[in-house]
Amino acid sequence: MPKIKTHSGAKKRFRTTKSGKVKRKQAGLRHQHHVKTTKVKRHLRAGAYADKTNEQNIKELIPYK
Numbered sequence: 001m002p003k004i005k006t007h008s009g010a011k012k013r014f015r016t017t018k019s020g021k022v023k024r025k026q027a028g029l030r031h032q033h034h035v036k037t038t039k040v041k042r043h044l045r046a047g048a049y050a051d052k053t054n055e056q057n058i059k060e061l062i063p064y065k
Contacts, residue, residue: 006062
């Protein structure tokens with residue numbers, strides 16, 4: 001069997017944990033910082049987990065992670 005190619009965009013955006021969950025970065029920290037409060041910006045720096053409905057699709061894109 002040949003190897004499966006990893007999706008280049010997905011490998012930069014997602015990580016898998018030991019338990020099998022998919023970690024991602026929070027959205028909303030690219031621009032318009034003057035509108036957001038310091039508290040919001042601080043919370044957006046923390047990572048988040050991908051939704052379980054998307055988890056299987058993401059894992060197919062990054063098979064060797």
